[in-house]
Amino acid sequence: MFSFWEKQQYLGKYDVIIIGSGFTGLCAGITLLKSQPALRVAIIESAIIGTLASSRNAGFMCYGSPSELGTDIGNQSTANSLAMIRAKHKGMKLLLQFAGKRNIQFKKVAAYELLDKTAPATTAALEHIDALNGLFQEAIGIPQYFSQTTKPHFADGFQDAIAFAYEGQLNPAATVYALTQLFRNLGGIHLNATTAQGLEKSEGHFEVPTNLGTLQSKQVIVATNAFTSALIPSSQIQPKRAQVLLTSPIAKMPYLGNFHMDFGYVYFRNVGNRLLLGGARNTNFESENSAKPELNPLIQSVLDTLLVKLLPHQNYTIEDRWAGIMGFDVKNRPQVRVLDSNLLLVAGMNGMGTALGPALGYEAANILLSDRFTGHKAMRIKAFL
Ligand SMILES: Cc1cc2nc3c(=O)[nH]c(=O)nc-3n(C[C@H](O)[C@H](O)[C@H](O)COP(=O)(O)OP(=O)(O)OC[C@H]3O[C@@H](n4cnc5c(N)ncnc54)[C@H](O)[C@@H]3O)c2cc1C
The missing domain is CATH 3.50.50.60 (FAD/NAD(P)-binding domain)
Incomplete structure:
Protein backbone atom coordinates (compact mmCIF):
# COMPACT_ATOMS: atom_id res chain seq x y z
CA MET A 1 0.00 0.00 0.00
CA ASN A 57 32.38 -6.65 -12.46
CA ALA A 58 36.18 -6.85 -12.37
CA GLY A 59 36.69 -3.12 -12.87
CA PHE A 60 38.82 -3.24 -16.04
CA MET A 61 38.33 -0.23 -18.27
CA CYS A 62 39.65 -1.72 -21.46
CA TYR A 63 39.43 -2.24 -25.21
CA GLY A 64 40.19 -5.96 -25.01
CA SER A 65 43.30 -8.08 -25.42
CA PRO A 66 45.09 -8.83 -28.71
CA SER A 67 44.01 -12.49 -28.84
CA GLU A 68 40.38 -11.51 -28.17
CA LEU A 69 40.33 -8.54 -30.55
CA GLY A 70 42.31 -10.48 -33.17
CA THR A 71 39.55 -13.08 -33.28
CA ASP A 72 36.94 -10.32 -33.64
CA ILE A 73 38.68 -8.57 -36.52
CA GLY A 74 38.71 -11.85 -38.40
CA ASN A 75 34.90 -11.95 -38.10
CA GLN A 76 33.90 -8.42 -39.00
CA SER A 77 34.59 -5.59 -41.43
CA THR A 78 37.32 -3.04 -40.78
CA ALA A 79 34.62 -0.36 -40.46
CA ASN A 80 32.98 -2.29 -37.64
CA SER A 81 36.27 -2.94 -35.87
CA LEU A 82 37.04 0.79 -36.02
CA ALA A 83 33.53 1.65 -34.79
CA MET A 84 33.92 -0.67 -31.80
CA ILE A 85 37.29 0.82 -30.78
CA ARG A 86 35.89 4.33 -31.16
CA ALA A 87 32.77 3.45 -29.17
CA LYS A 88 34.86 2.03 -26.31
CA HIS A 89 37.09 5.12 -26.35
CA LYS A 90 34.08 7.40 -26.22
CA GLY A 91 32.44 5.31 -23.49
CA MET A 92 35.54 5.50 -21.29
CA LYS A 93 35.63 9.29 -21.58
CA LEU A 94 31.91 9.59 -20.88
CA LEU A 95 32.06 7.34 -17.84
CA LEU A 96 34.92 9.34 -16.33
CA GLN A 97 33.18 12.60 -17.13
CA PHE A 98 29.84 11.51 -15.62
CA ALA A 99 31.08 9.56 -12.60
CA GLY A 100 34.27 11.51 -11.79
CA LYS A 101 37.71 9.85 -11.51
CA ARG A 102 38.03 10.30 -7.74
CA ASN A 103 34.54 9.04 -6.98
CA ILE A 104 35.22 5.75 -8.74
CA GLN A 105 38.85 5.31 -7.60
CA PHE A 106 39.98 5.39 -11.21
CA LYS A 107 43.62 4.62 -12.01
CA LYS A 108 45.38 4.50 -15.34
CA VAL A 109 47.47 1.33 -15.15
CA ALA A 110 49.90 -0.90 -17.05
CA ALA A 111 48.22 -3.78 -18.83
CA TYR A 112 49.44 -6.98 -20.44
CA GLU A 113 48.31 -10.07 -22.27
CA LEU A 114 50.40 -12.92 -20.87
CA LEU A 115 51.62 -15.34 -23.50
CA ASP A 116 51.90 -19.01 -22.85
CA LYS A 117 54.10 -20.26 -25.72
CA THR A 118 52.01 -23.36 -26.37
CA ALA A 119 48.53 -21.75 -26.24
CA PRO A 120 46.48 -21.00 -29.39
CA ALA A 121 45.71 -17.54 -27.93
CA THR A 122 49.43 -16.66 -28.20
CA THR A 123 49.52 -17.38 -31.93
CA ALA A 124 46.32 -15.38 -32.45
CA ALA A 125 47.65 -12.44 -30.43
CA LEU A 126 51.00 -12.25 -32.21
CA GLU A 127 49.44 -12.77 -35.62
CA HIS A 128 47.12 -9.77 -35.23
CA ILE A 129 49.25 -7.31 -33.32
CA ASP A 130 50.25 -5.19 -36.36
CA ALA A 131 46.75 -5.07 -37.78
CA LEU A 132 45.38 -4.09 -34.36
CA ASN A 133 47.96 -1.34 -33.96
CA GLY A 134 46.91 0.04 -37.36
CA LEU A 135 43.27 0.03 -36.28
CA PHE A 136 43.99 1.72 -32.94
CA GLN A 137 46.05 4.40 -34.68
CA GLU A 138 43.25 5.11 -37.13
CA ALA A 139 40.47 4.96 -34.53
CA ILE A 140 41.99 6.84 -31.58
CA GLY A 141 45.36 8.15 -32.78
CA ILE A 142 47.63 5.93 -30.65
CA PRO A 143 50.41 4.59 -32.92
CA GLN A 144 51.52 1.47 -31.08
CA TYR A 145 48.86 0.49 -28.59
CA PHE A 146 50.24 -3.06 -28.31
CA SER A 147 53.93 -4.05 -28.18
CA GLN A 148 55.62 -7.36 -27.48
CA THR A 149 57.77 -7.45 -24.37
CA THR A 150 59.74 -9.85 -22.19
CA LYS A 151 60.45 -7.22 -19.59
CA PRO A 152 58.07 -8.03 -16.79
CA HIS A 153 59.00 -11.29 -15.14
CA PHE A 154 55.99 -12.72 -13.48
CA ALA A 155 55.64 -16.29 -12.26
CA ASP A 156 57.44 -19.05 -14.16
CA GLY A 157 55.71 -19.80 -17.44
CA PHE A 158 54.36 -16.25 -17.69
CA GLN A 159 57.42 -14.30 -18.79
CA ASP A 160 56.38 -13.30 -22.33
CA ALA A 161 53.74 -10.69 -22.74
CA ILE A 162 52.20 -8.06 -24.95
CA ALA A 163 52.20 -4.69 -23.20
CA PHE A 164 49.31 -2.27 -23.81
CA ALA A 165 49.72 1.51 -23.95
CA TYR A 166 47.33 1.82 -21.00
CA GLU A 167 44.18 0.53 -19.39
CA GLY A 168 42.06 1.72 -16.49
CA GLN A 169 41.00 0.28 -13.16
CA LEU A 170 37.93 1.39 -11.28
CA ASN A 171 35.69 0.38 -8.41
CA PRO A 172 32.53 -0.86 -10.16
CA GLN A 236 18.12 -12.90 -28.85
CA ILE A 237 20.48 -11.60 -26.18
CA GLN A 238 22.04 -14.52 -24.36
CA PRO A 239 23.03 -14.52 -20.68
CA LYS A 240 26.53 -15.73 -19.83
CA ARG A 241 27.82 -15.98 -16.31
CA ALA A 242 31.16 -14.57 -15.15
CA GLN A 243 32.78 -15.48 -11.84
CA VAL A 244 35.66 -13.98 -9.90
CA LEU A 245 37.59 -14.50 -6.69
CA LEU A 246 39.55 -12.10 -4.52
CA THR A 247 42.53 -12.92 -2.29
CA SER A 248 43.49 -11.51 1.08
CA PRO A 249 46.26 -8.87 1.05
CA ILE A 250 49.53 -10.23 -0.37
CA ALA A 251 52.85 -9.10 1.14
CA LYS A 252 54.79 -8.85 -2.14
CA MET A 253 52.19 -8.33 -4.84
CA PRO A 254 53.93 -9.15 -8.14
CA TYR A 255 51.05 -8.04 -10.37
CA LEU A 256 50.31 -4.33 -10.51
CA GLY A 257 47.91 -3.47 -13.31
CA ASN A 258 45.55 -5.41 -15.56
CA PHE A 259 46.35 -8.85 -17.00
CA HIS A 260 44.60 -10.79 -19.74
CA MET A 261 45.00 -14.37 -20.94
CA ASP A 262 43.43 -16.91 -23.23
CA PHE A 263 41.32 -14.86 -25.71
CA GLY A 264 40.12 -12.62 -22.88
CA TYR A 265 38.44 -15.50 -21.06
CA VAL A 266 40.80 -15.16 -18.10
CA TYR A 267 41.73 -11.87 -16.46
CA PHE A 268 43.29 -10.65 -13.24
CA ARG A 269 44.33 -7.39 -11.60
CA ASN A 270 45.53 -6.01 -8.32
CA VAL A 271 42.94 -4.45 -6.02
CA GLY A 272 45.36 -2.59 -3.78
CA ASN A 273 47.55 -5.47 -2.59
CA ARG A 274 44.94 -8.15 -3.23
CA LEU A 275 44.59 -10.14 -6.44
CA LEU A 276 41.27 -10.39 -8.26
CA LEU A 277 41.13 -13.31 -10.69
CA GLY A 278 38.15 -14.02 -12.92
CA GLY A 279 36.74 -15.71 -15.98
CA ALA A 280 37.45 -19.25 -17.23
CA ARG A 281 33.91 -19.78 -18.51
CA ASN A 282 35.57 -21.24 -21.63
CA THR A 283 36.38 -24.30 -19.52
CA ASN A 284 32.67 -25.12 -19.37
CA PHE A 285 30.66 -23.01 -21.80
CA GLU A 286 27.49 -25.02 -21.31
CA SER A 287 27.16 -24.53 -17.56
CA GLU A 288 28.03 -20.84 -17.86
CA ASN A 289 25.29 -20.07 -20.38
CA SER A 290 23.29 -19.23 -17.30
CA ALA A 291 21.31 -16.29 -15.96
CA LYS A 292 21.76 -17.44 -12.35
CA PRO A 293 24.27 -15.31 -10.45
CA GLU A 294 25.59 -18.32 -8.52
CA LEU A 295 29.05 -19.77 -8.07
CA ASN A 296 29.93 -22.90 -10.01
CA PRO A 297 32.50 -25.00 -8.07
CA LEU A 298 33.93 -26.34 -11.35
CA ILE A 299 34.87 -22.88 -12.60
CA GLN A 300 36.03 -21.76 -9.17
CA SER A 301 38.39 -24.74 -8.96
CA VAL A 302 39.89 -23.79 -12.35
CA LEU A 303 40.49 -20.30 -10.95
CA ASP A 304 41.96 -21.77 -7.74
CA THR A 305 44.44 -23.87 -9.74
CA LEU A 306 45.52 -20.92 -11.85
CA LEU A 307 45.93 -18.77 -8.75
CA VAL A 308 48.42 -21.25 -7.31
CA LYS A 309 50.46 -20.97 -10.52
CA LEU A 310 50.31 -17.18 -10.51
CA LEU A 311 51.30 -16.83 -6.86
CA PRO A 312 53.61 -19.78 -6.21
CA HIS A 313 55.41 -18.60 -3.08
CA GLN A 314 52.89 -16.36 -1.41
CA ASN A 315 50.76 -16.63 1.70
CA TYR A 316 47.15 -15.68 1.14
CA THR A 317 43.61 -16.86 1.57
CA ILE A 318 40.67 -16.44 -0.76
CA GLU A 319 38.42 -13.92 0.93
CA ASP A 320 35.63 -13.48 -1.55
CA ARG A 321 34.00 -15.09 -4.57
CA TRP A 322 31.05 -13.84 -6.58
CA ALA A 323 29.26 -14.15 -9.90
CA GLY A 324 27.39 -11.82 -12.23
CA ILE A 325 25.62 -12.13 -15.56
CA MET A 326 26.77 -10.66 -18.88
CA GLY A 327 24.65 -10.20 -22.00
CA PHE A 328 25.89 -11.41 -25.38
CA ASP A 329 24.41 -10.63 -28.76
CA VAL A 330 24.24 -13.72 -31.00
C1 LIG B 1 32.01 -10.87 -12.89
C2 LIG B 1 32.03 -9.93 -14.04
C3 LIG B 1 33.21 -9.30 -14.42
C4 LIG B 1 33.21 -8.40 -15.48
N1 LIG B 1 34.34 -7.67 -15.71
C5 LIG B 1 34.30 -6.66 -16.63
C6 LIG B 1 35.40 -5.78 -16.75
O1 LIG B 1 36.37 -5.85 -16.01
N2 LIG B 1 35.33 -4.81 -17.72
C7 LIG B 1 34.25 -4.68 -18.54
O2 LIG B 1 34.25 -3.82 -19.43
N3 LIG B 1 33.19 -5.49 -18.39
C8 LIG B 1 33.17 -6.45 -17.46
N4 LIG B 1 32.08 -7.24 -17.27
C9 LIG B 1 30.92 -6.98 -18.11
C10 LIG B 1 30.23 -5.69 -17.69
O3 LIG B 1 30.01 -5.70 -16.29
C11 LIG B 1 28.92 -5.56 -18.44
O4 LIG B 1 29.16 -5.63 -19.84
C12 LIG B 1 28.25 -4.24 -18.13
O5 LIG B 1 28.16 -4.03 -16.76
C13 LIG B 1 26.87 -4.20 -18.77
O6 LIG B 1 26.22 -3.03 -18.34
P1 LIG B 1 24.68 -2.89 -18.61
O7 LIG B 1 24.25 -1.63 -17.96
O8 LIG B 1 24.41 -3.02 -20.07
O9 LIG B 1 24.02 -4.16 -17.90
P2 LIG B 1 23.88 -4.52 -16.34
O10 LIG B 1 24.91 -3.93 -15.52
O11 LIG B 1 23.66 -5.99 -16.31
O12 LIG B 1 22.52 -3.80 -15.98
C14 LIG B 1 21.29 -4.28 -16.45
C15 LIG B 1 20.39 -4.38 -15.23
O13 LIG B 1 19.05 -4.64 -15.67
C16 LIG B 1 18.40 -5.23 -14.56
N5 LIG B 1 17.19 -5.87 -15.03
C17 LIG B 1 17.09 -6.95 -15.84
N6 LIG B 1 15.82 -7.24 -16.09
C18 LIG B 1 15.08 -6.31 -15.43
C19 LIG B 1 13.68 -6.08 -15.32
N7 LIG B 1 12.78 -6.84 -15.94
N8 LIG B 1 13.24 -5.04 -14.55
C20 LIG B 1 14.15 -4.24 -13.91
N9 LIG B 1 15.50 -4.42 -14.00
C21 LIG B 1 15.94 -5.43 -14.75
C22 LIG B 1 19.42 -6.25 -14.04
O14 LIG B 1 19.18 -6.54 -12.69
C23 LIG B 1 20.73 -5.52 -14.27
O15 LIG B 1 21.24 -5.00 -13.08
C24 LIG B 1 32.03 -8.17 -16.23
C25 LIG B 1 30.86 -8.81 -15.89
C26 LIG B 1 30.83 -9.67 -14.79
C27 LIG B 1 29.54 -10.32 -14.43
Missing part, protein backbone atom coordinates in the same frame (compact mmCIF):
# COMPACT_ATOMS: atom_id res chain seq x y z
CA PHE A 2 1.39 3.40 -0.94
CA SER A 3 0.33 6.87 0.16
CA PHE A 4 -1.19 9.41 -2.18
CA TRP A 5 2.13 11.30 -2.01
CA GLU A 6 4.24 8.25 -2.77
CA LYS A 7 2.06 7.35 -5.72
CA GLN A 8 2.42 10.90 -7.05
CA GLN A 9 6.17 10.95 -6.47
CA TYR A 10 7.11 7.51 -7.77
CA LEU A 11 4.22 5.88 -9.58
CA GLY A 12 2.92 8.71 -11.70
CA LYS A 13 3.37 9.11 -15.43
CA TYR A 14 6.82 9.44 -16.90
CA ASP A 15 8.20 10.82 -20.12
CA VAL A 16 10.84 8.08 -20.22
CA ILE A 17 11.29 4.89 -18.22
CA ILE A 18 14.64 3.16 -18.47
CA ILE A 19 14.58 -0.49 -17.43
CA GLY A 20 17.95 -1.58 -16.02
CA SER A 21 20.32 0.52 -13.95
CA GLY A 22 23.75 -0.61 -15.07
CA PHE A 23 26.29 1.61 -16.79
CA THR A 24 24.15 1.60 -19.94
CA GLY A 25 20.82 2.60 -18.41
CA LEU A 26 22.38 5.13 -16.04
CA CYS A 27 24.37 6.85 -18.79
CA ALA A 28 21.25 6.95 -20.97
CA GLY A 29 19.29 8.57 -18.12
CA ILE A 30 22.03 11.09 -17.36
CA THR A 31 22.33 12.02 -21.03
CA LEU A 32 18.57 12.58 -21.31
CA LEU A 33 18.38 14.80 -18.24
CA LYS A 34 21.51 16.78 -19.07
CA SER A 35 19.96 17.61 -22.42
CA GLN A 36 16.30 18.02 -21.33
CA PRO A 37 16.15 18.75 -17.58
CA ALA A 38 12.37 19.06 -17.59
CA LEU A 39 11.80 15.45 -18.66
CA ARG A 40 10.36 13.13 -16.01
CA VAL A 41 12.66 10.13 -16.22
CA ALA A 42 12.72 6.97 -14.08
CA ILE A 43 15.25 4.17 -13.96
CA ILE A 44 13.95 0.91 -12.51
CA GLU A 45 16.24 -1.89 -11.41
CA SER A 46 15.30 -5.30 -10.07
CA ALA A 47 18.43 -5.79 -7.92
CA ILE A 48 17.97 -4.69 -4.30
CA ILE A 49 21.35 -3.00 -4.31
CA GLY A 50 23.60 -2.43 -7.29
CA THR A 51 23.13 -4.44 -10.47
CA LEU A 52 23.71 -7.92 -11.86
CA ALA A 53 26.80 -6.94 -13.84
CA SER A 54 27.98 -3.32 -13.69
CA SER A 55 28.51 -3.10 -9.91
CA ARG A 56 29.99 -6.58 -9.56
CA ALA A 173 30.10 -0.42 -7.24
CA ALA A 174 31.42 3.08 -6.55
CA THR A 175 30.90 3.82 -10.25
CA VAL A 176 27.26 2.69 -10.23
CA TYR A 177 26.76 4.70 -7.05
CA ALA A 178 28.31 7.86 -8.52
CA LEU A 179 26.25 7.57 -11.72
CA THR A 180 23.08 6.96 -9.69
CA GLN A 181 23.78 10.03 -7.55
CA LEU A 182 24.29 12.16 -10.66
CA PHE A 183 21.09 10.84 -12.22
CA ARG A 184 19.19 11.67 -9.02
CA ASN A 185 20.81 15.09 -8.73
CA LEU A 186 19.63 15.83 -12.26
CA GLY A 187 16.07 15.12 -11.11
CA GLY A 188 15.73 11.45 -12.11
CA ILE A 189 13.66 8.99 -10.08
CA HIS A 190 15.68 5.86 -9.30
CA LEU A 191 13.96 2.74 -8.00
CA ASN A 192 15.83 -0.39 -6.89
CA ALA A 193 13.98 -3.65 -6.11
CA THR A 194 11.58 -2.82 -8.94
CA THR A 195 11.14 -5.37 -11.71
CA ALA A 196 9.45 -4.73 -15.05
CA GLN A 197 7.22 -7.76 -15.50
CA GLY A 198 6.29 -6.92 -19.08
CA LEU A 199 5.89 -4.11 -21.53
CA GLU A 200 2.52 -3.24 -23.01
CA LYS A 201 1.78 -0.70 -25.66
CA SER A 202 -1.31 1.34 -25.00
CA GLU A 203 -2.68 4.38 -26.78
CA GLY A 204 0.05 7.01 -26.85
CA HIS A 205 2.12 5.42 -24.09
CA PHE A 206 3.63 2.25 -22.67
CA GLU A 207 2.44 0.45 -19.57
CA VAL A 208 5.17 -1.18 -17.51
CA PRO A 209 3.72 -3.59 -14.94
CA THR A 210 6.07 -3.93 -11.97
CA ASN A 211 5.99 -5.39 -8.47
CA LEU A 212 5.16 -1.85 -7.23
CA GLY A 213 2.25 -1.39 -9.61
CA THR A 214 1.90 -0.39 -13.24
CA LEU A 215 3.99 2.57 -14.39
CA GLN A 216 3.16 4.60 -17.48
CA SER A 217 5.60 6.23 -19.83
CA LYS A 218 5.57 7.90 -23.23
CA GLN A 219 8.88 6.29 -24.12
CA VAL A 220 10.86 3.31 -22.83
CA ILE A 221 14.52 2.35 -23.08
CA VAL A 222 15.20 -1.32 -22.32
CA ALA A 223 18.76 -1.53 -20.91
CA THR A 224 18.52 -4.92 -19.22
CA ASN A 225 21.52 -6.49 -21.00
CA ALA A 226 21.64 -10.22 -20.11
CA PHE A 227 17.93 -10.29 -19.25
CA THR A 228 16.64 -8.53 -22.35
CA SER A 229 15.13 -11.60 -24.00
CA ALA A 230 12.58 -11.88 -21.16
CA LEU A 231 11.12 -8.51 -22.17
CA ILE A 232 12.03 -8.50 -25.87
CA PRO A 233 12.38 -12.11 -27.11
CA SER A 234 13.38 -11.00 -30.64
CA SER A 235 16.56 -9.43 -29.23
CA LYS A 331 26.50 -11.98 -33.54
CA ASN A 332 28.80 -10.70 -30.80
CA ARG A 333 27.87 -7.11 -31.59
CA PRO A 334 26.13 -4.75 -29.22
CA GLN A 335 22.63 -3.66 -30.15
CA VAL A 336 21.07 -0.21 -30.17
CA ARG A 337 17.69 -0.77 -31.79
CA VAL A 338 14.58 1.25 -32.33
CA LEU A 339 11.93 -1.43 -31.97
CA ASP A 340 8.82 0.62 -32.37
CA SER A 341 7.98 4.26 -32.15
CA ASN A 342 8.91 5.17 -28.57
CA LEU A 343 10.59 1.87 -27.65
CA LEU A 344 14.33 1.49 -27.75
CA LEU A 345 16.59 -1.41 -26.87
CA VAL A 346 20.26 -1.13 -25.92
CA ALA A 347 21.93 -4.37 -24.88
CA GLY A 348 24.51 -7.02 -25.69
CA MET A 349 27.67 -5.49 -24.21
CA ASN A 350 29.48 -8.79 -24.72
CA GLY A 351 31.45 -8.60 -21.49
CA MET A 352 32.89 -5.17 -22.35
CA GLY A 353 30.22 -2.92 -20.90
CA THR A 354 32.40 -0.66 -18.76
CA ALA A 355 33.47 1.11 -21.92
CA LEU A 356 30.67 0.15 -24.30
CA GLY A 357 27.69 0.63 -21.95
CA PRO A 358 28.17 4.38 -21.44
CA ALA A 359 28.74 4.95 -25.18
CA LEU A 360 25.68 2.98 -26.20
CA GLY A 361 23.52 4.40 -23.41
CA TYR A 362 24.51 7.87 -24.63
CA GLU A 363 23.73 6.85 -28.21
CA ALA A 364 20.31 5.46 -27.20
CA ALA A 365 19.42 8.65 -25.33
CA ASN A 366 20.41 10.78 -28.29
CA ILE A 367 18.32 8.70 -30.66
CA LEU A 368 15.39 9.17 -28.34
CA LEU A 369 16.01 12.92 -28.23
CA SER A 370 16.39 13.21 -31.99
CA ASP A 371 13.96 13.20 -34.86
CA ARG A 372 15.35 9.84 -35.92
CA PHE A 373 13.25 8.21 -33.21
CA THR A 374 10.27 7.71 -35.47
CA GLY A 375 11.09 4.32 -36.97
CA HIS A 376 8.56 1.53 -36.75
CA LYS A 377 10.85 -1.20 -37.91
CA ALA A 378 13.56 -2.85 -35.87
CA MET A 379 16.91 -1.53 -36.98
CA ARG A 380 20.45 -1.52 -35.81
CA ILE A 381 22.27 1.74 -35.64
CA LYS A 382 24.86 1.84 -38.38
CA ALA A 383 27.90 2.55 -36.27
CA PHE A 384 27.36 -0.64 -34.31
CA LEU A 385 26.41 -2.98 -37.15
